[in-house]
Amino acid sequence: MANYIFKRLLLLLPTLLGIMLVSFVIIQFVPGGPVERMIAELQGHNTSATSSFAGGGSDISSAAGQSGGSAATSAYKGAQGLDPEFIKELEAMYGFDKPAYIRFFDMVINYLRFDLGTSYYRDIDVLGLVLEKMPVSISLGLWSTLIIYLVSIPLGIKKAVKDGQAFDMWSSAFIFIGYAIPSFMFAILLIILFAGGRYLEWFPLRGLVSDNADDMNFIQLALDYAWHMVLPTAAMVISGFASLTMLTKNSFLDEINKQYVLTARAKGLKEKDVLYKHVFRNAMLIVIAGFPAAFVSIFFTGSLLIEVIFSLDGLGLLGYEAIINRDYPVVLGTLYFYALIGLAMAILRDVVYVMVDPRIDFEART
Secondary structure (H helix, E strand, O other), X not given: OHHHHHHHHHXXXXXXXXXXXXXXXXXXXXXXXXXXXXXXXXXXXXXXXXXXOOXXXXXXXXXXXXXXXXXXXXXXXXXXXXXXXXXXXXXXXXXXXXXXXXXXXXXXXXXXXXXXXXXXXXXXXXHHHHHHHHHHHHHHHHHHHHHHHHHHHHHHHHHHHOOOOHHHHHHHHHHHHHHHOOHHHHHHHHHHHHEOOOOOEOOOOOOXXXXXXXXXXXXXXXHHHHHHHHHHHHHHHOOOHHHHHHHHHHHHHHHXXXXXXXXXXXXXXXXXXXHHXXXXXXXXXXXXXXXXXXXXXHHHHOOHHHHXXXXXXXXXXXXXXXHHOOOHHHHHHHHHHHHHHHHHHHHHHHHHXXXXXXXXXXXXXX
């Protein structure tokens, strides 16, 4: 297994390179890049996704005022009437004065050193920015995934055992009702009911911790953090039970009907031993296979609206603002972290495979 993990780690580099190349190429074709956005800002059009638009705009404005305003034909929309030298200064500021292949090569070298560059509009180191926002997304993704798995797997097993009975039918009805409710709608409902929206005020409306968190000891801080996480986590997990529960149920049903289960029962083994010593190991393989995808999905895409609704400044909100603002260093930097975490989760999945079923030998296949 150690040799297999080592080989997978060696494959991380070419895989990351491919992901970075595809992301870089796609970004080159996105209309309205940072140069166009700066030109629009200079002409009085506010195109930022956020109210804070930093990054040296005043210096560029003064340079534009001194450019003489000579008419010029430019490839950039809205650049007519601006001095070509000023346009070149803008391109140099954002690094677009170099050919695309050189910019990509420089990006790869820097990313290998975890130098993700500087945000165009926040004037902050991208690595520090990502690390600053990551605890929020990790909190939402980790707790949501753990709760979904801890509830869905036992529930799926019981549904398989009670297949076709009243418990199976009623639980399926409740599960699919929850699945049909979008997480952001459930979040709004929770706010109305429990966060002072109309009725009760049991939980805080925003933030990961209280304003006086610096004055708390470790236990108080942990309890305050858990208090703040109740509503966002509940909003994210409500729609996550259906697919995993049904996957677990169907996987167990397939195994329960196989010959080795009938043989184990014929030998007089208890039903509990048959389920958890024989069926569980085989049935859980397909469930484990979906863990990385489930975690990454919740971690990166499922939390965006929840972060906005509960004012949680995490990676989802950061990535969305970066795309709208054409903040390419932040976009590529967050994608780089997404890829790293996704690949790491894939390796973790294989390790858990072996833990669940030691008969699996990945080294024999490589």
